[in-house]
Amino acid sequence: MSTTTTTTTRTEPPSTNSPSKPIPSTSRAWLLKAFNQPYELCDIPTPTLDDPHDILIRVTAASYCHTDALVAQGIVPPLPPLPHVGCHEYAGVVVALPEGQSVATHGFKVGDHVAVSGRGNHVCGDCLECDDDSAVLPDAKGYSVYCPSSGAGLGVDRPGGFREYAVVDGRQVGRVPAGLKGVEVAPLMCAGLTIYTAIRKLNLTQGQRVAILGCGGGLGHLGLQFAAKMGLRVLGIDITGRALELARSLDLPNNVQIVDGKDEKNGAEQLRKAMGQEDGRKYFDQMGVDAAIILPESQKAFDLGCALTRNGGKIMVLSFPPEGFHFSAFDVVIRRLSVEGSLIGSNRAMEEMFEFCVQHGVRAKLTTYAFEDLNQLVEDYHKGKPGKLVIDVGKGR
16 A cells, blocks of 8 residues: 655644644645555645635544445445545544634634534535525524435545645534543544434434434444433344443443343343333333334344334434334334434534533543544454544544
8 A cells, every 4th residue: 555644733723814834735634545444644635615614624534334344345426535534533623714804704703612413514405405494403594414416425425534734624523621622522523423413313212212223333322322311211232242342341230231132041032021020010011121222234133123112102214224124013003112213413412412422421431542543443444443432633642
Protein backbone atom coordinates (compact mmCIF):
# COMPACT_ATOMS: atom_id res chain seq x y z
CA MET A 1 0.00 0.00 0.00
CA SER A 2 1.45 3.36 -0.98
CA THR A 3 1.28 6.03 1.69
CA THR A 4 2.00 9.72 1.33
CA THR A 5 2.03 12.23 4.13
CA THR A 6 2.41 15.93 4.66
CA THR A 7 3.08 18.20 7.60
CA THR A 8 -0.07 20.01 8.63
CA THR A 9 -0.71 22.93 10.94
CA ARG A 10 -2.31 21.80 14.22
CA THR A 11 -3.40 24.63 16.47
CA GLU A 12 -6.42 25.16 18.65
CA PRO A 13 -8.29 28.01 16.96
CA PRO A 14 -9.40 31.06 18.92
CA SER A 15 -13.09 31.93 19.08
CA THR A 16 -13.06 34.16 16.00
CA ASN A 17 -13.75 33.51 12.36
CA SER A 18 -10.08 32.88 11.57
CA PRO A 19 -7.68 30.41 13.16
CA SER A 20 -4.41 31.80 14.49
CA LYS A 21 -2.48 29.99 11.74
CA PRO A 22 -3.48 29.31 8.15
CA ILE A 23 -5.40 26.17 7.37
CA PRO A 24 -3.16 23.97 5.19
CA SER A 25 -4.02 23.73 1.50
CA THR A 26 -3.57 19.96 1.65
CA SER A 27 -4.20 17.53 4.47
CA ARG A 28 -4.30 13.81 5.01
CA ALA A 29 -7.25 11.51 4.45
CA TRP A 30 -7.82 7.79 4.39
CA LEU A 31 -9.20 6.89 0.96
CA LEU A 32 -11.11 3.78 -0.03
CA LYS A 33 -9.93 3.40 -3.63
CA ALA A 34 -11.49 -0.01 -4.25
CA PHE A 35 -14.07 -2.09 -2.39
CA ASN A 36 -12.74 -4.91 -0.23
CA GLN A 37 -9.28 -3.33 -0.15
CA PRO A 38 -7.39 -1.53 2.67
CA TYR A 39 -7.70 2.23 2.99
CA GLU A 40 -4.83 4.34 1.65
CA LEU A 41 -3.46 7.37 3.51
CA CYS A 42 -3.07 10.19 0.99
CA ASP A 43 -2.66 13.92 0.67
CA ILE A 44 -5.78 15.60 -0.66
CA PRO A 45 -6.83 19.24 -1.01
CA THR A 46 -8.27 20.48 2.26
CA PRO A 47 -12.02 20.89 1.61
CA THR A 48 -13.47 24.37 1.18
CA LEU A 49 -16.78 25.92 2.23
CA ASP A 50 -19.23 26.20 -0.66
CA ASP A 51 -22.57 26.27 1.20
CA PRO A 52 -23.74 28.94 3.66
CA HIS A 53 -24.71 26.23 6.18
CA ASP A 54 -21.31 24.50 6.10
CA ILE A 55 -18.51 24.67 8.63
CA LEU A 56 -14.96 23.37 8.40
CA ILE A 57 -13.81 21.24 11.31
CA ARG A 58 -10.50 19.73 12.30
CA VAL A 59 -11.38 16.12 13.09
CA THR A 60 -10.32 15.01 16.58
CA ALA A 61 -11.93 11.57 16.76
CA ALA A 62 -13.49 9.18 14.24
CA SER A 63 -15.32 6.02 15.27
CA TYR A 64 -15.65 2.84 13.21
CA CYS A 65 -19.16 1.49 12.70
CA HIS A 66 -20.63 -1.67 11.18
CA THR A 67 -21.95 0.52 8.36
CA ASP A 68 -18.36 1.53 7.56
CA ALA A 69 -17.52 -2.13 7.10
CA LEU A 70 -20.51 -2.61 4.78
CA VAL A 71 -19.59 0.49 2.75
CA ALA A 72 -16.01 -0.75 2.39
CA GLN A 73 -17.36 -4.04 1.06
CA GLY A 74 -19.55 -2.25 -1.49
CA ILE A 75 -22.84 -3.68 -0.22
CA VAL A 76 -24.65 -0.58 1.11
CA PRO A 77 -26.68 1.28 -1.51
CA PRO A 78 -26.17 3.83 -2.82
CA LEU A 79 -22.54 2.96 -3.47
CA PRO A 80 -20.24 5.95 -2.98
CA PRO A 81 -18.08 7.23 -5.81
CA LEU A 82 -14.47 6.10 -5.42
CA PRO A 83 -12.11 7.15 -3.99
CA HIS A 84 -14.22 7.57 -0.86
CA VAL A 85 -13.62 8.92 2.66
CA GLY A 86 -15.56 6.79 5.14
CA CYS A 87 -16.79 7.33 8.73
CA HIS A 88 -20.18 8.72 9.70
CA GLU A 89 -19.67 9.13 13.45
CA TYR A 90 -16.98 11.63 14.41
CA ALA A 91 -16.10 14.77 16.33
CA GLY A 92 -13.95 17.85 15.83
CA VAL A 93 -13.25 21.52 16.40
CA VAL A 94 -14.67 24.27 14.19
CA VAL A 95 -11.80 26.01 12.37
CA ALA A 96 -13.63 28.08 9.73
CA LEU A 97 -17.07 29.44 8.85
CA PRO A 98 -18.38 30.69 5.51
CA GLU A 99 -16.84 33.97 4.43
CA GLY A 100 -18.29 36.96 6.25
CA GLN A 101 -19.67 34.95 9.18
CA SER A 102 -18.26 35.33 12.70
CA VAL A 103 -21.09 33.33 14.24
CA ALA A 104 -22.82 30.86 11.96
CA THR A 105 -26.58 30.96 11.43
CA HIS A 106 -26.80 27.70 13.39
CA GLY A 107 -24.96 29.27 16.33
CA PHE A 108 -21.48 27.77 16.05
CA LYS A 109 -18.28 29.76 16.05
CA VAL A 110 -14.64 28.92 15.45
CA GLY A 111 -13.24 27.04 18.42
CA ASP A 112 -16.45 25.19 19.27
CA HIS A 113 -16.20 21.42 19.81
CA VAL A 114 -18.85 19.60 17.79
CA ALA A 115 -20.06 16.06 17.14
CA VAL A 116 -21.16 14.94 13.67
CA SER A 117 -23.91 12.42 12.98
CA GLY A 118 -24.14 10.70 9.62
CA ARG A 119 -27.47 12.06 8.38
CA GLY A 120 -29.09 15.43 7.66
CA ASN A 121 -26.50 16.84 5.27
CA HIS A 122 -27.92 19.66 3.11
CA VAL A 123 -31.62 19.03 3.67
CA CYS A 124 -34.24 20.63 1.42
CA GLY A 125 -36.36 22.10 4.22
CA ASP A 126 -39.79 21.64 2.65
CA CYS A 127 -40.37 17.95 1.91
CA LEU A 128 -42.73 15.66 3.85
CA GLU A 129 -39.90 14.64 6.19
CA CYS A 130 -38.74 18.19 6.84
CA ASP A 131 -42.33 19.32 7.43
CA ASP A 132 -43.14 16.51 9.89
CA ASP A 133 -42.80 17.32 13.58
CA SER A 134 -45.05 14.52 14.87
CA ALA A 135 -42.43 11.83 15.50
CA VAL A 136 -40.87 10.89 18.82
CA LEU A 137 -38.18 13.52 19.48
CA PRO A 138 -38.67 15.18 16.07
CA ASP A 139 -36.33 17.68 14.46
CA ALA A 140 -37.52 21.27 14.26
CA LYS A 141 -40.02 21.86 11.48
CA GLY A 142 -38.21 22.66 8.25
CA TYR A 143 -35.34 20.29 8.99
CA SER A 144 -35.13 16.50 9.14
CA VAL A 145 -32.21 14.12 9.40
CA TYR A 146 -34.26 11.82 7.14
CA CYS A 147 -34.69 14.34 4.30
CA PRO A 148 -34.30 12.51 0.95
CA SER A 149 -31.99 15.22 -0.39
CA SER A 150 -29.48 14.47 2.37
CA GLY A 151 -28.72 11.12 0.78
CA ALA A 152 -27.41 8.19 2.79
CA GLY A 153 -25.21 10.56 4.77
CA LEU A 154 -21.65 11.64 5.41
CA GLY A 155 -19.29 8.69 5.24
CA VAL A 156 -21.76 6.60 3.25
CA ASP A 157 -22.48 8.23 -0.11
CA ARG A 158 -20.43 11.40 0.51
CA PRO A 159 -17.12 12.09 2.27
CA GLY A 160 -16.95 11.36 5.99
CA GLY A 161 -14.57 11.73 8.90
CA PHE A 162 -11.51 9.55 8.26
CA ARG A 163 -9.47 12.66 7.49
CA GLU A 164 -7.84 15.59 9.23
CA TYR A 165 -10.26 18.27 7.99
CA ALA A 166 -13.91 17.84 7.04
CA VAL A 167 -16.74 20.06 5.81
CA VAL A 168 -20.04 19.35 7.54
CA ASP A 169 -23.50 20.89 7.49
CA GLY A 170 -23.64 22.88 10.73
CA ARG A 171 -27.34 22.05 11.10
CA GLN A 172 -26.63 18.35 11.58
CA VAL A 173 -23.99 18.64 14.30
CA GLY A 174 -24.28 18.88 18.05
CA ARG A 175 -22.30 20.87 20.57
CA VAL A 176 -20.08 18.59 22.66
CA PRO A 177 -21.14 19.07 26.29
CA ALA A 178 -18.73 19.63 29.14
CA GLY A 179 -17.82 16.30 30.63
CA LEU A 180 -17.50 14.42 27.33
CA LYS A 181 -14.32 14.04 25.26
CA GLY A 182 -14.18 13.78 21.49
CA VAL A 183 -13.28 10.07 21.58
CA GLU A 184 -16.27 9.49 23.88
CA VAL A 185 -18.66 11.49 21.72
CA ALA A 186 -17.75 10.02 18.32
CA PRO A 187 -19.26 6.54 19.01
CA LEU A 188 -22.47 8.20 20.16
CA MET A 189 -23.04 9.77 16.74
CA CYS A 190 -24.37 6.58 15.18
CA ALA A 191 -24.28 3.69 17.64
CA GLY A 192 -25.37 5.73 20.63
CA LEU A 193 -27.90 7.92 18.86
CA THR A 194 -29.46 4.96 17.05
CA ILE A 195 -29.99 2.77 20.11
CA TYR A 196 -31.05 5.68 22.34
CA THR A 197 -33.69 6.78 19.85
CA ALA A 198 -34.93 3.22 19.37
CA ILE A 199 -35.45 2.77 23.11
CA ARG A 200 -37.27 6.11 23.34
CA LYS A 201 -39.52 5.12 20.40
CA LEU A 202 -40.66 2.05 22.32
CA ASN A 203 -42.33 4.42 24.78
CA LEU A 204 -41.76 2.10 27.72
CA THR A 205 -42.20 3.24 31.30
CA GLN A 206 -40.11 2.49 34.36
CA GLY A 207 -40.38 -1.13 35.42
CA GLN A 208 -41.35 -2.47 32.00
CA ARG A 209 -39.15 -5.09 30.39
CA VAL A 210 -36.97 -4.88 27.29
CA ALA A 211 -34.74 -7.52 25.71
CA ILE A 212 -31.64 -6.48 23.78
CA LEU A 213 -30.50 -9.15 21.33
CA GLY A 214 -26.80 -8.58 20.61
CA CYS A 215 -26.20 -6.82 23.91
CA GLY A 216 -22.41 -7.11 23.78
CA GLY A 217 -21.89 -5.23 20.52
CA GLY A 218 -21.31 -1.56 19.81
CA LEU A 219 -24.97 -0.57 19.95
CA GLY A 220 -25.92 -3.29 22.42
CA HIS A 221 -23.60 -2.37 25.27
CA LEU A 222 -24.70 1.26 25.01
CA GLY A 223 -28.33 0.13 24.89
CA LEU A 224 -27.86 -1.85 28.11
CA GLN A 225 -26.69 1.30 29.86
CA PHE A 226 -29.41 3.56 28.44
CA ALA A 227 -32.26 1.14 29.15
CA ALA A 228 -31.08 0.23 32.65
CA LYS A 229 -30.62 3.85 33.67
CA MET A 230 -34.06 4.72 32.29
CA GLY A 231 -35.42 2.35 34.92
CA LEU A 232 -36.35 -0.49 32.57
CA ARG A 233 -35.83 -4.14 33.47
CA VAL A 234 -33.36 -5.36 30.88
CA LEU A 235 -32.67 -8.81 29.50
CA GLY A 236 -29.42 -8.77 27.53
CA ILE A 237 -28.65 -11.70 25.24
CA ASP A 238 -25.53 -12.54 23.24
CA ILE A 239 -23.77 -15.68 22.08
CA THR A 240 -20.01 -15.05 21.93
CA GLY A 241 -17.63 -15.08 24.85
CA ARG A 242 -16.15 -11.68 24.06
CA ALA A 243 -19.53 -10.01 23.72
CA LEU A 244 -20.85 -11.51 26.94
CA GLU A 245 -17.66 -10.54 28.77
CA LEU A 246 -18.03 -6.93 27.57
CA ALA A 247 -21.69 -6.78 28.59
CA ARG A 248 -20.96 -8.22 32.02
CA SER A 249 -18.07 -5.81 32.57
CA LEU A 250 -20.39 -2.80 32.56
CA ASP A 251 -21.28 -1.09 35.81
CA LEU A 252 -25.02 -1.74 35.68
CA PRO A 253 -27.78 -1.75 38.30
CA ASN A 254 -29.45 -4.99 39.40
CA ASN A 255 -32.37 -4.51 36.97
CA VAL A 256 -30.20 -6.05 34.22
CA GLN A 257 -29.84 -9.76 33.46
CA ILE A 258 -27.21 -10.91 30.94
CA VAL A 259 -27.65 -14.42 29.51
CA ASP A 260 -25.84 -16.64 27.04
CA GLY A 261 -28.18 -17.31 24.14
CA LYS A 262 -26.42 -20.59 23.34
CA ASP A 263 -27.16 -22.06 26.77
CA GLU A 264 -30.17 -24.40 26.55
CA LYS A 265 -31.25 -23.28 30.02
CA ASN A 266 -31.94 -19.83 28.54
CA GLY A 267 -34.65 -20.84 26.09
CA ALA A 268 -37.47 -18.39 25.44
CA GLU A 269 -40.04 -20.50 27.30
CA GLN A 270 -37.91 -20.84 30.43
CA LEU A 271 -37.04 -17.14 30.48
CA ARG A 272 -40.65 -16.07 29.96
CA LYS A 273 -41.90 -18.35 32.73
CA ALA A 274 -39.28 -16.96 35.10
CA MET A 275 -40.33 -13.42 34.25
CA GLY A 276 -44.00 -14.35 34.60
CA GLN A 277 -43.43 -15.82 38.04
CA GLU A 278 -41.57 -12.68 39.11
CA ASP A 279 -44.34 -10.46 37.72
CA GLY A 280 -47.18 -12.54 39.18
CA ARG A 281 -48.65 -13.29 35.74
CA LYS A 282 -51.22 -16.08 35.45
CA TYR A 283 -51.19 -16.72 31.70
CA PHE A 284 -48.15 -17.60 29.62
CA ASP A 285 -49.31 -15.28 26.81
CA GLN A 286 -48.87 -12.34 29.21
CA MET A 287 -45.40 -13.37 30.32
CA GLY A 288 -42.20 -12.06 28.78
CA VAL A 289 -40.62 -8.77 27.81
CA ASP A 290 -42.70 -5.82 26.69
CA ALA A 291 -40.36 -5.16 23.78
CA ALA A 292 -37.33 -6.71 22.08
CA ILE A 293 -34.60 -4.85 20.19
CA ILE A 294 -33.00 -6.86 17.38
CA LEU A 295 -29.38 -5.91 16.66
CA PRO A 296 -27.81 -8.99 15.01
CA GLU A 297 -28.30 -9.64 11.29
CA SER A 298 -29.66 -13.04 12.20
CA GLN A 299 -33.03 -14.70 11.67
CA LYS A 300 -32.42 -16.72 14.84
CA ALA A 301 -32.07 -13.48 16.81
CA PHE A 302 -35.28 -12.11 15.29
CA ASP A 303 -37.17 -15.33 16.08
CA LEU A 304 -35.83 -15.38 19.65
CA GLY A 305 -36.84 -11.75 20.16
CA CYS A 306 -40.39 -12.57 19.09
CA ALA A 307 -40.47 -15.70 21.25
CA LEU A 308 -39.39 -13.70 24.32
CA THR A 309 -42.03 -11.00 23.89
CA ARG A 310 -45.43 -11.12 25.54
CA ASN A 311 -48.57 -10.94 23.41
CA GLY A 312 -49.19 -7.37 22.29
CA GLY A 313 -45.52 -6.44 22.65
CA LYS A 314 -43.15 -4.66 20.28
CA ILE A 315 -40.22 -5.74 18.12
CA MET A 316 -37.72 -2.99 17.24
CA VAL A 317 -35.41 -3.86 14.33
CA LEU A 318 -32.13 -1.97 13.89
CA SER A 319 -30.25 -4.33 11.57
CA PHE A 320 -30.82 -4.94 7.88
CA PRO A 321 -29.37 -8.19 6.52
CA PRO A 322 -29.36 -8.31 2.71
CA GLU A 323 -31.81 -11.23 2.71
CA GLY A 324 -34.12 -9.42 5.13
CA PHE A 325 -36.10 -10.94 8.01
CA HIS A 326 -39.03 -13.37 7.81
CA PHE A 327 -41.80 -12.98 10.35
CA SER A 328 -44.56 -15.30 11.48
CA ALA A 329 -48.07 -14.25 10.52
CA PHE A 330 -49.22 -15.98 13.72
CA ASP A 331 -47.00 -13.63 15.77
CA VAL A 332 -48.37 -10.55 14.05
CA VAL A 333 -52.06 -11.56 13.72
CA ILE A 334 -52.77 -13.81 16.70
CA ARG A 335 -50.12 -12.66 19.18
CA ARG A 336 -50.42 -9.05 17.99
CA LEU A 337 -46.69 -8.33 17.98
CA SER A 338 -45.89 -5.06 16.22
CA VAL A 339 -42.65 -4.74 14.23
CA GLU A 340 -40.97 -1.37 13.73
CA GLY A 341 -37.58 -0.22 12.48
CA SER A 342 -35.47 2.74 13.49
CA LEU A 343 -32.53 4.60 11.96
CA ILE A 344 -30.21 7.14 13.64
CA GLY A 345 -32.05 9.95 15.50
CA SER A 346 -32.92 13.63 15.35
CA ASN A 347 -30.91 16.59 16.58
CA ARG A 348 -33.36 16.83 19.47
CA ALA A 349 -32.64 13.20 20.36
CA MET A 350 -28.91 13.95 20.15
CA GLU A 351 -29.16 16.78 22.66
CA GLU A 352 -31.28 14.66 25.01
CA MET A 353 -28.84 11.76 24.69
CA PHE A 354 -25.86 13.98 25.53
CA GLU A 355 -27.62 15.23 28.63
CA PHE A 356 -28.50 11.66 29.62
CA CYS A 357 -24.91 10.45 29.12
CA VAL A 358 -23.48 13.23 31.27
CA GLN A 359 -26.09 12.79 34.00
CA HIS A 360 -25.94 8.98 34.16
CA GLY A 361 -22.34 8.28 33.17
CA VAL A 362 -23.15 6.35 30.00
CA ARG A 363 -19.96 5.71 28.02
CA ALA A 364 -18.91 3.35 25.25
CA LYS A 365 -16.17 0.84 25.99
CA LEU A 366 -13.36 2.15 23.80
CA THR A 367 -10.17 1.05 22.13
CA THR A 368 -8.37 4.05 20.61
CA TYR A 369 -5.91 4.10 17.73
CA ALA A 370 -3.57 6.69 16.26
CA PHE A 371 -4.70 8.34 13.02
CA GLU A 372 -2.08 6.36 11.09
CA ASP A 373 -3.46 3.02 12.33
CA LEU A 374 -6.88 2.91 10.67
CA ASN A 375 -6.17 -0.32 8.82
CA GLN A 376 -5.07 -1.97 12.06
CA LEU A 377 -8.37 -0.84 13.59
CA VAL A 378 -10.29 -2.40 10.70
CA GLU A 379 -8.35 -5.64 11.05
CA ASP A 380 -9.14 -5.76 14.77
CA TYR A 381 -12.80 -5.05 14.05
CA HIS A 382 -13.06 -8.03 11.70
CA LYS A 383 -11.34 -10.22 14.30
CA GLY A 384 -14.19 -9.40 16.68
CA LYS A 385 -12.53 -6.94 19.05
CA PRO A 386 -15.34 -5.85 21.38
CA GLY A 387 -16.61 -2.36 22.12
CA LYS A 388 -16.18 0.70 19.91
CA LEU A 389 -12.94 1.21 18.00
CA VAL A 390 -12.03 4.88 17.60
CA ILE A 391 -9.35 6.89 15.83
CA ASP A 392 -7.93 9.47 18.26
CA VAL A 393 -6.34 11.93 15.83
CA GLY A 394 -4.00 13.38 18.45
CA LYS A 395 -2.91 10.03 19.89
CA GLY A 396 0.86 9.55 19.95
CA ARG A 397 1.66 13.15 19.01
